[in-house]
Amino acid sequence: MLNPCFAIEIVEMSPCHLSVSCARLRAVSILPVQKMKPHFKTFLLLFVVLSCVETVLATSESFSEELLIKPLPTGHVYSFFQFTTKWDVDPEETKLRHYNLFPRSVGEIIQKHSLRELHLSLTQSLWRTQKWGYPVRFAGPGAEVFATFYPHLNNDEIDSAWIGLVNSLSGLFCSSFNFVTLTNTIQPLWTFSPEGLNLGGTNASHQRYANLPREIVCTENLTPWKKLLPCESHSGLGELLNAKNMYDSNYHSLALDLRPICRDKKCQETSLELKLSLSLVSEPTVLHGNTYHGINADWSFKSIYGAHLFSSCPRAQVSKVYIDITSNLTSSTHWKLRPDPTAIFINQRGGSATHLALYDLNAVSSWPINVQASYTKKLTYGNVPPPLIHATRFVGGHGQAKGKLVTRIHNNYFSSDIDIVFLELVPWYCRVFLHTLTFRNSKNKPVGIDIPQKLYFRPGLDRQRPHHLELRLTLPADSVTEIEWEFQKGFLKWTEYPPDAHRGFDLGPAVISALLPVARNWTGTPRHVSTFDQSWNVSQSGYFVRIHTETLVVAMATPDFSMPYNVICLACTVVALAFGPLYNLTTKRQRLVLQNTIFIQFDETSYCG
């Protein structure tokens, strides 16, 4: 796929850049004033006054950078970088100007395309829920984008805003979002709902969702993403984002989440929250290579990110690193952290306790720091406690004419049934048959599709829109539920195939959303808070998860791309075979002639009897 890489120019104008040049100007103003001519003095004074006015006019922005590191039971290390910018402005009422920390390029996109919420992710490989538990930010393989638009727009306006948005994003992140068209866009009904403050007025028709399962994520996406950070990668946690090490990992996912939130506790006004996050799963056991002494699972900033941390971002109000040390205390693995953390605390949430080590970067006295975990014992792979819900998906059947889409959802919770929402987006060329949709449960219990209102199906249209299925299911306790339906593979025009047509076509992941009763394996932050800092020990009534299954590759029958001329000629010849004789028969008269006067004629068309 082509990546339109014209983003760099736009990103060059990032706010950090601007603020640097501003600082330089102010430095100029400290130069000996007396040497200057009087009219220049007044000019300078005016400038100072104006910049003061600007400061007064500018609404307050705050920035926090956080890193959560969680060693996983499989020996992997999960790092989650979260950069949160909160801007006390309501873009629906005031025009966005005077950018300070908030990236201007994002702000312009918000206003240009009437965006209320935007969630996008660029992910390489699959998050293995069964082994790793739940991530902080859920993302499906490939690229995924979900947006909510202002309620006053009608459907056509939203469609054009959406197409404009994905093209802007494609430029901003140097990605293939421009391959999102109305043929792979749906209006999600239940699965994706606005995640921010409920400002009302919007419904499913104001939402758009699309995924590009085949998107490859690499350095050219990371670089423009990093430029959205106030400190870019010059200081703070951004220093740790080295492309070489990022893309040497088992899983990585870039995300951008934009939503309106409450400005303060009273919640009279709204603020804009931009959360840039990066998930990374590294495998230190592999990074170290094999040793004769067993598996070495030691890790450090240097080994995972390829760098020490030299500073915290001066613009950040909160600059913290959290390390989940629960496994150190509860299981047989023992590892030590160096240097000593600023604090150790317990996070009690939904029936599970997590022990965390905190490094407050604003309080660090000696730079650089390289947090290291060294194991006193060799790592032994333990039994991984399975998460409450996890799922797998595959294509059934053989041949290139038809197949089955099968999703298996496991509910490992013994105590009660769990309600989920299941979403499937099938491209138009896989013609699904709703009447073949079947549900099987390993305990033969009903899955709660008893009324038609629990099933939403919008059939696809050839070359116009995809098939869209959403189900509200009840997964019986401690059982496996299988959802299966049949599809016929379409036959496309030769120009509609991708260049490597024989590889097959990618189907995006099925998305399963649920509100879990307990927080086992759950890592995220509650929706009403912005940062980890505010999220500890906040209990909720339910813990939201959104699981993405594997993407699938469907082999499709291909025509012979090399012979369009031959096919056109041959088919037309057959038509001519009918046209010739019928034309002769109906327009000419029969006549008897002497046999020897006729030249040898092979042509059926001029010959009768």
Place this chain on the structure above:
Amino acid sequence: MYSPWKSNILGVVIRAWMFNSGFYESLSDRVEISTPLNSWKRVVEGVYLQQRSQSPYEGDVFHETPTGLLFYTYLLKLNCNVLHAVFILCDVITAIVLTEATRLFIQDIVKDQQNKLKTCHKDAKKITLKKEEVANVPQYVTAAYLLNPYIVCSCVAMTTTVFANLILSLTLLAMAKRSRLLSTFCLAFAAHQSFYPIMLLVPIAIATAKEKQLLKSVFLTTTTYAFFTSLLIWFAYLSTGSWRFIESTYGCILKVPDLTPNIGLFWYFFTEMFDHFYLFFTYVFQLNPFIYVIPLAIRFDDNVPLLSFTLCAIMAIFKSYPSIGDVGFYLALLPLWNHLVPFFRHSFIVGCIFLVTSVLSPILWYLWIYTGSANANFFFATTLAFATAQIFLLTDVLFAQAKYDYHLKHGVDLKINGKEGMLVLE
């Protein structure tokens, strides 16, 4: 004398056995039998969506008419065995109706010949039809329909072609009975479902014309047909509440958006077509079957059975989504042209191609789709050969009729002043 009951019973038994032995599963997915327009799976999907109070025309799976949808909704309420019985019964009725139509047609042909005997050559009596000779023809048609493997497969795969053929045969019967009202009524249904039968308006107008009042007949036939069709379409609109079905049914037939392979000429041609010529060739290929109608009607204006047969064959060859059920329909009428067989030139070749392509096409499909050792061209080749065979068969019948007519008029001997002569078209 040959008894039609034997073939009726045999036909029913074969179908019932095949239904019972689970042939539906394997046959209903065969592209030669089930097309996007007639596949039973799509009908079931359409009815299922309708029962969920969702319009089946919202998506691109269901291409039947709302009238059909209503009918299938009732059909699908039936028990599975009863449903199979309905399909078998429809085939048997089609066979009986075709038999009756053929009986009337052949009577007409014989009567017509006897009327023209005065203008004929004295030798012509050698080749004129006798009543005793043609007495068996209708029974042959029964057998040719019920025992035709194409029709049997089409019935067991539960394609809606079974119903299309039933309506088409009723149209032919009404035409043979020279009833304008009935034939246009049946035609309205037939064309409502699959559009192409609209070309049968011409033979109906000729068949129902009184002496030298062809123009009046054309006008009356067209008007009654238009009346019935607008009634049907209005009814369809009322039952769905929107015009979306026009796009799903006629739009799908005319624009050929679904390029699933079938035995026709469209699918690979339009798969490989350059985008900027797509529209142009869609027009060309859709107009193609229709341009033959008027010339043929002028050439064979005294032979309505031949004209109807030819048009049925042209439809089956050149429609956008043909299936072997359509081919079987006009093949069943071939016994009508028993007396022309001596004048056929390619019967052996045509027979061989039919046999070979019918065997090869499933094999090459398997090699292309399942084993991946062949590609699309192989299957395309069989469909091309199959279409060629059909075209040869059709032109053979037409040329044989032309030659037969010549012999009736000028005698059996092809001699000029005692020297051997031959017929040419100039």
